[in-house]
Amino acid sequence: MFEIRLHSRGGQGGVTAAKLIAYAAFLDGKYATATPLYGAERRGAPVVSFIRIDDEPIRIYSQIRNPDLVIVLDESIMQLVDVLHGIKPDGEVLINSQKGTEVEGHRTYPVDLTGISLALDLVLAGNPILNTPLIGAISKLGVISQASAKQVIAETFRDERNVEAALRAYEELKI
Template sequence: MTHMLEIRWHGRGGHGLVSASNLLAEMAVKKGLYAQSIPIFGAERRGAPTRVFTRISDKPIRTRSSVKNPDIVIITDRHLLNIINPLEGLKKGGYVIINVDELTEAERSRLQDFKVIPVNAVEIALKADLKVGGIPLVNIPLLGVLVKLLDFIDIDVAEEVLKERWSGEILEKNIKALKYAVEVVEIA
């Protein structure tokens, strides 16, 4: 790793962004790297737009501020493209991982300066039966895409971290969603 990797997650309260960012940071630490996960939210209610930041580096991370110029942006809800600007500051040629079944022409046009990885995280969550109150959890499928994209984190470490967090049926569903995302998502 030659520079600090900065990731900005955009979603809504209840999408599990804080958990996904924390898990990614734990995976990086298990690989001998430095990492931090910083959630930004106030008194928002479930469903309100939220942001979470993840930094990973081979050197100690001194900054504690929000991520202004991320290498990767993860968007759990495509409608956020029209509500906020999740692409703000994203480095040209940076990655956008977006939870969609298919991009619209308008989205393609707006995302043309970036490397876009569309992923139907809802479908992946449903196939793994990863739901809370009947609502599919998209955080672990999106985390699976990151595991595939980031060459310094492997599936074994990802599974190990999930096993430290959960057990039983919940663990099985999370591992299934993670592995399925790694398997089906194409990264150009």
């Protein structure tokens, strides 16, 4: 089982992003679950979502304690939350960062999702859309296939620029 913990702030679309990643895995023929951890639901508050992907039906509902991958959609959260808590020794980290932030002891993939989104003017209610570039980046890591990533974006977003955002993130993320 591959387990992802996604850290974001309320209003950034982290909950939707988790659903879309799981949906892409579903399209890949895997079993997948996405669960938001609901706390005080308010804009700007730290939010955690969980994604599980497996070849077998998933029987676990409790929170992910030892993630294989940690996604950080807002790096300022790292000052408030220990995003690496419980991460597997070989666990990896994907950070939405304009300044190439890395974490010690874990393979880090910094990618400027916000910059990609803003460059394409992908803004919803004042916030840059991070879902679609994130899906592109995740597909680069091989968590989901490129084909499923494209299909999820095509089914969910009408605006063609979302596909472009995913492609740019795919290109930008260095493995």
